[in-house]
Amino acid sequence: MYKKSIKAFQESSKVIPGGVNSPVRAFKSVGCDPVFFERGKGSKLYDIDGNKYIDCVSSWGPLIFGHSDKETVSAINFCSEKGTTYGAPTLIETEIAEKIVQMVPSIESVRMVNSGTEATMSAIRLARGYTKKELIIKFAGNYHGHGDSFLIKAGSGALTLGLPDSPGVTKNTARDTLIATYNDKNSVEKVLKENIDNVAAIIVEPIAGNMGLVTPDNRFLKGLRELSLEYECLLIFDEVMTGFRVAQGGAQELYNVKPDITTLGKVIGGGLPVGAYGGSKKIMDYLAPQGPVYQAGTLSGNPLAMNAGLSVLKRLNHETFDILEKVSLKIHKGFLRNIEETNTKAIINRVGSMMTLFFTDSDNVCNFEDALSCDTDKYSNYFKSMLDMGVYLPPSQYECCFFSTSLTNDDIDKIIHSNKIALNNLK
Numbered sequence: 001m002y003k004k005s006i007k008a009f010q011e012s013s014k015v016i017p018g019g020v021n022s023p024v025r026a027f028k029s030v031g032c033d034p035v036f037f038e039r040g041k042g043s044k045l046y047d048i049d050g051n052k053y054i055d056c057v058s059s060w061g062p063l064i065f066g067h068s069d070k071e072t073v074s075a076i077n078f079c080s081e082k083g084t085t086y087g088a089p090t091l092i093e094t095e096i097a098e099k100i101v102q103m104v105p106s107i108e109s110v111r112m113v114n115s116g117t118e119a120t121m122s123a124i125r126l127a128r129g130y131t132k133k134e135l136i137i138k139f140a141g142n143y144h145g146h147g148d149s150f151l152i153k154a155g156s157g158a159l160t161l162g163l164p165d166s167p168g169v170t171k172n173t174a175r176d177t178l179i180a181t182y183n184d185k186n187s188v189e190k191v192l193k194e195n196i197d198n199v200a201a202i203i204v205e206p207i208a209g210n211m212g213l214v215t216p217d218n219r220f221l222k223g224l225r226e227l228s229l230e231y232e233c234l235l236i237f238d239e240v241m242t243g244f245r246v247a248q249g250g251a252q253e254l255y256n257v258k259p260d261i262t263t264l265g266k267v268i269g270g271g272l273p274v275g276a277y278g279g280s281k282k283i284m285d286y287l288a289p290q291g292p293v294y295q296a297g298t299l300s301g302n303p304l305a306m307n308a309g310l311s312v313l314k315r316l317n318h319e320t321f322d323i324l325e326k327v328s329l330k331i332h333k334g335f336l337r338n339i340e341e342t343n344t345k346a347i348i349n350r351v352g353s354m355m356t357l358f359f360t361d362s363d364n365v366c367n368f369e370d371a372l373s374c375d376t377d378k379y380s381n382y383f384k385s386m387l388d389m390g391v392y393l394p395p396s397q398y399e400c401c402f403f404s405t406s407l408t409n410d411d412i413d414k415i416i417h418s419n420k421i422a423l424n425n426l427k
């Protein structure tokens with residue numbers, strides 16, 4: 001069934017670290033060799049062994065309309081005929097910036113970069129430059145890309161000073177990142193009090209998607225907004241995952257909380273490499289060449305990626321989000337019915353078209369500690385069952401499904417039917 005993928009993985013491992021260009025793709029979390037895909041169309045993915053899958057990952061979020069959707073492909077073709085990058089200003093960059101300003105409540109000015117990591121790295125440098133303070137607060141279980149300041153785990157001891165969470169991250173870098181507990185405003189206030197006047201920013205996934213999906217308690221985000229004003233630090237919403245995915249204006253529209261800086265990625269590039277960060281003009285004008293905080297990029301805002309991204313953003317209207325909600329709700333309800341009927345210890349967290357099924361005895365998963373108590377072995381077996389039945393899920397318990405508008409009723413019925421068989425296989 002996977003013969004060619006297994007061989008391909010042996011070959012790729014000879015010339016690419018771990019055989020992949022991003023660790024999660026190696027399927028280590030689910031204990032099997034990765035599948036190599038060769039094409040996608042709509043809701044389907046096809047691997048190099050000729051197996052067909054219904055895709056529930058959408059390349060980790062970017063593909064709202066499924067694979068190689070007509071409008072995005074023609075936008076890319078139209079642009080590439082004329083040229084892909086000039087390293088100089090183009091009108092399309094202004095057009096997509098105006099679209100983002102119109103869609104995201106807190107953004108008056110936005111800078112394009114080439115990945116979510118670049119967006120978050122740049123956002124904290126801007127926050128530090130703007131506030132002239134040095135420390136940042138992040139949350140255990142939140143992922144903001146692979147920038148040194150984010151690969152930090154909670155230290156022990158009262159000051160909750162960060163410790164490197166990867167070799168290569170220096171102790172000095174780690175010391176400038178403080179760790180708080182998601183959905184626990186008091187843990188944030190404690191850190192702020194211990195480091196009074198030196199915290200530049202709080203960065204948070206307003207809906208967490210990197211410990212599996214964890215929703216913010218109803219006062220959490222508003223509480224962070226209040227604390228950042230009280231302690232004069234900036235509030236950064238990392239909406240790389242949620243931006244344009246959960247609503248036109250992202251999580252900040254859903255929860256009606258305006259951050260100082262928003263980071264974006266994934267959907268914004270329509271499948272091409274794009275990141276962005278934006279906020280008020282007052283803050284963003286601190287960036288070079290207008291202001292003193294330096295950040296640059298050869299391919300930032302390149303017309304090819306901008307055309308792909310704009311072709312998607314233009315279609316993110318209420319009808320699109322209604323379809324995403326309808327598709328996702330149907331799958332959610334079907335899975336809950338199956339969990340009940342198979343008497344499986346599992347819960348589901350969902351916001352819009354982002355969803356995680358957690359294998360846990362608990363009634364809820366509200367933070368990183370809860371997520372760590374999940375049965376990852378069970379998830380691995382579940383993942384492999386679903387894969388063998390032609391349903392492609394995220395290869396880790398700590399990731400989310402991302403549904404697309406291209407899922408048909410037959411796809412949904414098959415996903416639900418396969419889920420029930422896979423849950424029964426765990427017995």
Ligand code: KE4
Pocket residue numbers: 022023024025060115116117118120143144145146205209210238239240241265266275399
């Ligand atoms: P990229 O550098 O991968 O474009 O974005 C980093 C990033 C930043 N912020 C959030 C909230 C993110 O979820 C991400 C990246 N998400 C992962 C999926 N959990 C990308 C998949 C991967 O690492 O291969």
